[in-house]
Amino acid sequence: MSIIEARKASFSYGELKVLENIDLKVEEGEIFCLFGPNGCGKTTFIQCLLGILKTSSGTIRLRGRDIRGMKTAEIARELAYIPQVHEKPFPYKVMDVVLMGRVSYTGLFSLPKKEDRKTAEEALKRVGMLAFKDKPYTQLSGGETQLVMVARALAQQTPVLVMDEPTAHLDFRNELVFLETIVRLVKDTKITVVMATHFPNHAFYFENSNIASRVALMNERMFYAQGSPDDVLTERNMYDIFRIKSKLISHKWEEGSLKQILPIKTYV
Template sequence: MTIEGRDLSIGYPDRLVGSGLNVRLAEGEVLALLGPNGGGKTTLLKTLLGLLVPRRGEVRVMDKPLHELPIAERARMIGYVPQVHHGTFAFTVESVVLMGRTAHGSLFAAPSADDREISMAMLDRFGIASLAQRAYTEISGGERQLVLLARALAQEPRFIVLDEPTASLDFGNQGKVMNEIRGLAEAGLGVLFTTHDPNHAMRAATRVYLLRDGTRLAEGKVTDVLTVENLEALYRANVQTLRDERSGGVAFLPG
């Protein structure tokens, strides 16, 4: 099972953001999308999700055109965690996560015992079960990000798309999310996430896709693509590396 964007031109009615883009995500792999601000990462994600219509080309899921799939079926296939979300209504945290279960039933049906059990299991998975009865509008930005991750997993999708999932998280929760991404892939899900940190891609991804000014600069295995030369071209900044003598692991630093 795959999500595939073929010869995509992406953008908005008044602005073309990128063109000639081919992206493929299979079950069981993690694809990290890297690039500077304004480079087209979020626009590409929204196009792959069907939130934006391609200016050219098409998106296919299981080799079917995405636009032909009913909304409920898309929700059962793909979970999405946006970059920023500001709650308007004071739903409880548990209620927000339960919204992910509507992919498997009616929007207006009362949650079943199974729905509640799955939702609480997802909250517990991220260590935030104690927030279940708190108002979503009264918790921190980092806590909201974890709640949205729990909601996406409560959908029980085959693919998870994450737009900068660690942006508002503290150091410890960043590590938790990176571990979770690897665990999802090991369980057979396909994961696509954007990040500004090549070290997160090095840690969690199997493949990387470098995007600048709406153009693909490179794509492939993490160890092949994440080089000083490619990262300097991507960010137009100097990049240094640190290497662990014992493990051989590499970390990238700006400057």
Template sequence: MSALLEAERVSFAYAGRPAIRAVTLTVGEGEMLAIAGANGSGKSTLLGLLSGLRRPSAGSVRLAGRNLREYDRRALARAIAVVPQETAIAFPYRVAEMVLIGRAPYLRGIGLERAHDVAAAERAMARTGVLDLADRPLAELSGGERQRVIVARALAQEPRVLLLDEPTTFLDLRHAIEILDLVVDLNRHERLTVVAVLHDLTVAAMYFPRLVFLRAGCLAVDGAPAEVITEATIREVFDADVEVRTDADGVPTVRPRRRGG
């Protein structure tokens, strides 16, 4: 598996306060990687560095061997798409209009989309199961439907890399499963490279073959879920007392230990 996205000793600070400390990470083409860690450990910041939305104060991030700084904004948006944790909707968009925004890196201006841009947006909507919602206002959609629309917008960019920041946080169990099943399907059938920040370790272990833990801005562990999800590691990284069991499929599951009687 060839390296596609590489961070080499990247650091970042907010107002002088370190958030990411000399993290080195390589993501292979077609790989699925989950990033986890306690609140404030730097997960979303690292995702921002990998996307090019933030510039490291030290170190570098490379896409296909080129420093992200060498890409112009349009070229980078054609290669890397981001699904944020929350998407503010400032205008009363309909679904098709929101997805078509994903074609912005290919357009010369607003309203200048061509037939192949519309076709790309329609393919993205079909791929995410929202084509029949194309004329619906976003405000009328459920949380799961809206999240699929945001994924469709990202796919309309026709990226090589999809970055997701806690994509299931505000979803109920059924819609969370739908989103993760969709992400796995995109990875398997379209060779899309996926990096996702997740907070549920059991879910991460079920869907992602590789898992990275951050602790205080540093990379603490990196490996297969069965290797890194251990009671000792979780105690060290999350300061949490848990019980880890392995199910019949070899997937580790995490349960908090009950205190007292």
């Protein structure tokens, strides 16, 4: 049984169709990248997965259960969400933020318990941020904040992490720190990742790191292609979707093979 399965999932805002007939299966332990131009529907699809938006037709199943029959808290025990950029409303302590990941396990009128604190601490440790636990998180850098968001998601103890362009605001090094953290998590815990991204090389990075990874190339409300990075992120597809000339580069070295696709120039 697939961990996530969408069948003919469609969504529209009134008359405006945003998603049409999306079919996908995400298997346990893989990284599934959603890749496509701005406005193609990636974020909408992620919100449908999370149950924030309701599909207008078709079904989405999480470990076999139809998402429409699930309560908000039940979905939150299957999927944890890491936003593109997190707005910090108050200078909460890092620990307070990570503890929020435990809310789906507690009643409306209850407080976090000792075990919840323990889980939150372990999550912080996993992303290497335990030393920051009593700091106001408004003082963290963008990269550190994103790691705290990962910790909060881990505290939800879900089988799946869902991320929406999580590295969009990170610098060159922090992007890599983030990707390394995800790779380590997938290897250590068999967690499954669904990630919307604007960087095709993220998919290659995961493949280069020997993690089962697949890509869905989205364009205008639909999946244009779906499969391994090699099959989907081709020079031909880059031209068809983005109207760009690109070059796929493959390099063999002592640690295995290294693939990247480089943008060369745009066509009108």
